[in-house]
Amino acid sequence: MMDILEAVLQSQPPALPKILAVRSCLQQSLDVYKPLQADLTQRMAQASHLDGEVREALMVQLLGRQDLGSSSPGPACAAAKQEVDILCAPAQLHLAADGSVEACLVSAGTWTFDAFALTQATEGHPLSVLAYWLLHQSGLAAWAQLDQVKLARWLCCIEDGYCANPYHNRSHAADVLQTMHMLLTRGGLVPGYADQQSMLAAYLAAVCHDYQHIGRTNDYLVQTQDELALRYNDRSPMENHHLAAAWSLLRVPQLNFLQALPQPAWDRLRKLVIELVLGTDKAGGVLGLHTIGPSTASSDSPQDPHPVVGSSCNSHSERKVLQPLSEQDKLISLQMALKCSDLGHLAAPLPVHLAWVSRLEAEFFLQGDVERADGLPLSPLCDRTKQGITKSQVGFFDFVALPLFNNFAARFTAAKPLLAGVMRNYRHWQAQAAAAEPERRTPGGPGAARA
Numbered sequence: 001m002m003d004i005l006e007a008v009l010q011s012q013p014p015a016l017p018k019i020l021a022v023r024s025c026l027q028q029s030l031d032v033y034k035p036l037q038a039d040l041t042q043r044m045a046q047a048s049h050l051d052g053e054v055r056e057a058l059m060v061q062l063l064g065r066q067d068l069g070s071s072s073p074g075p076a077c078a079a080a081k082q083e084v085d086i087l088c089a090p091a092q093l094h095l096a097a098d099g100s101v102e103a104c105l106v107s108a109g110t111w112t113f114d115a116f117a118l119t120q121a122t123e124g125h126p127l128s129v130l131a132y133w134l135l136h137q138s139g140l141a142a143w144a145q146l147d148q149v150k151l152a153r154w155l156c157c158i159e160d161g162y163c164a165n166p167y168h169n170r171s172h173a174a175d176v177l178q179t180m181h182m183l184l185t186r187g188g189l190v191p192g193y194a195d196q197q198s199m200l201a202a203y204l205a206a207v208c209h210d211y212q213h214i215g216r217t218n219d220y221l222v223q224t225q226d227e228l229a230l231r232y233n234d235r236s237p238m239e240n241h242h243l244a245a246a247w248s249l250l251r252v253p254q255l256n257f258l259q260a261l262p263q264p265a266w267d268r269l270r271k272l273v274i275e276l277v278l279g280t281d282k283a284g285g286v287l288g289l290h291t292i293g294p295s296t297a298s299s300d301s302p303q304d305p306h307p308v309v310g311s312s313c314n315s316h317s318e319r320k321v322l323q324p325l326s327e328q329d330k331l332i333s334l335q336m337a338l339k340c341s342d343l344g345h346l347a348a349p350l351p352v353h354l355a356w357v358s359r360l361e362a363e364f365f366l367q368g369d370v371e372r373a374d375g376l377p378l379s380p381l382c383d384r385t386k387q388g389i390t391k392s393q394v395g396f397f398d399f400v401a402l403p404l405f406n407n408f409a410a411r412f413t414a415a416k417p418l419l420a421g422v423m424r425n426y427r428h429w430q431a432q433a434a435a436a437e438p439e440r441r442t443p444g445g446p447g448a449a450r451a
């Protein structure tokens, strides 16, 4: 770039190869991150198979409520935030591994992990056990000289801070952590896109990404002028709280497992964890609808933005190490990885996926119950007297999940098993929708009753 500017300043034509190289770099590091919301929004508006409620719910996820035009705010929410008694936190983890725990931890290295099974095997401590194991098995605990006792205490505090929501609970956090682990180690992020520090940040971000989630959407918090929305000026109030509350624990000396990190490393770690967790906000156009383009790593020509420089990954054909174009490219890819992980159950074996969908629907209905009791308009898909999110699944896959997973797998081809799982479950919902269609068209059917 500087060479080109220098040539222009001297009224000399810059060399064409340099112009092409810079253009390619700029396109891939900046322009290609243009969100796809406009295109998806247009397609969604034209999608005849979406009913009004589903379309509204998806629009909120793509654009955010504020961009749709906010309705009048409701009364302040008095939902109590769980406080963690850090001094009572146990310093031991449930690591008395019998066969079932060991089997679950081994399955954490596969694309078919079942967080419910680990929750059962660990008697309700899936997150602390999995996180402690991964941090040690990966060598990160030794690399960063993590204080093991304090790490265990912190993990237990974080786990205890996950509320018993149907969906946003400690099992979900463990599930997200496991998918993030797979994307890092088997999906092509390591080593090119994630060094040890980035890996540590990604694990910690996954661990605390829904800490003290109260089972309400950001939209609800904003509409009801909840204290979290007021505190964070309506900007990702839940995610800001997860971060601030989890990180605040580190100010307690007994929990500060990062004390051995040099200050520059600590600063970078914190910055990265913040960027990753804030990136999980599903509303406001930050769902990860960026295109990072396909990888061209099979070529090592000078113009190749992803030259082959080594080998890793899980099959011979996928043995290529992708190199980021820039720090921004690296960060966005890690953010997308955590977003994919946050939706990782979409790729789970069908029974596991259905269990998660059922739990999310239950959580939405609980929010609807509160809204009804408080005399508020019910949020989309939160009315338990109607069909819940199960009716929106095809639209959700079409406009949210598949663009995200397709984009990610286009670059990180080793993550295609995840995409294959998503596609399998997508076909299930398509079949369900097709089977329900004649019923919806029947006068007096469920669709007619809601009309």
Ligand SMILES: [Zn+2]
Residues within 6 Å of the ligand: 172, 176, 209, 210, 342
């Ligand atoms: Zn989550």
